[in-house]
Amino acid sequence: MTASLPCTAIVTGGTGGLGSAVTEHLLELGWRLVVPWYVEGELDRVPVHPGLELVRADLSVDADVESVVELATKDEERPLFGIVNLVGGFVSGQRVHETPIEVLDAQLSINLRIAYGIVQTALPYLIRRGGGSVVCIGSAAAVRPFPGAATYIASKAAVAALVEALAVEYGGDNIRVNGLLPTMIDTPANREAMPEADxxxxxxxxxxxxxxxxxxxxxxxxxxxxxxxxxxxxGAH
Structure with a gap:
């Protein structure tokens, strides 16, 4: 199966600061999108569009993940092909000996487990349909770490490892898996948090x-x- 449009993609985090830009761009390209949302205040970031289906979901809950994938696979004329994992969280400010283990658990949950869960649930469908493309958001910090954010860095390094493992396991099923390693992303939230930053x-x-x-x-x-x-x-020059 190829991505000859129209096809469907799931965009987790598709109402966020990064996700809303991704949602808008993919709609412009002609994708049918299923975007799970959790924070109602983010809904005004995405356009009203006939190709966009919004569904309230807590992606840490298996039943909600299954509902999202079920919605994404219901249109046989626009089969599910893409999975874009943008949900994530960031914490910093303490070294490892100062950081409760619960912080690590929370970072692994939001940065790794949610991506793992949505991909795991969608894979049987992608295999049956003959292929797909998965994109996960990682972080440049996974390869260029900085002090005070070990839990975040470890969780994003795990995302990169998951990408590599999935690519090896499912290449024979025509499923491609890639990750992105952004530096700091220029979102309104990050600008507000770091107003003096370069x-x-x-x-x-x-x-x-x-x-x-x-x-x-x-x-x-x-x-x-x-x-x-x-x-x-x-802008780096």
């Missing part, structure tokens, strides 16, 4: 959205198992 190298959501669109398309059919850096290279 944003010249911060990754722009619109640029990341275009990379994701490429990775879901047939143009990237030779790319799998990759961890791809994304940054604002134009």
């Amino acid at each position: 944003r010249s190298s911060w990754a722009r959501p619109s640029d990341i959205a275009e990379v994701i669109g490429f990775l879901l398309s047939d143009a990237s059919r030779a790319v799998t198992g990759a961890s791809i850096p994304v940054a604002n290279t134009a």
Whole structure:
């Protein structure tokens, strides 16, 4: 199976600061999107569009994950092909000996388990349909760590490892799996949290959205198992 549109993609975190840009871009490309949401206040970030189906879901709950995948697979004329995992969380400020183990558990849950769960649930369908493309959001910190965020860095490194493992396990099923390693993403929340920061190298959501669109398309059919850096290279010089 190829991504010859129209096809369906699930975009977790598709109403967030990055996700809303991804949602808008994929709709412009002609995708049917299923976007689970949890925070009602984020809904005004995404457009009203006939190709967009919003569903309230707690992706840490297996039954909700199953409902999202069921919705995404109900339209046989627009089969599920893409999985875009954008849900994530960040904590920093303490070294390991100062950080409760519960913080690690929470970071692994939001950054790794949710991605694992949605992919695991969708895989049987993608196998039956003959293929698909999965994109997971990681972090440049996984390969260039900094002090004070070990739980976050470990969880994002686990995402990169999951990408590589999935690519090996499901390449024979024509399922491609790739990860993105952004620097800091230029979202309103990050600007508010760090108003004095130098944003010249911060990754722009619109640029990341275009990379994701490429990775879901047939143009990237030779790319799998990759961890791809994304940054604002134009502003870094």
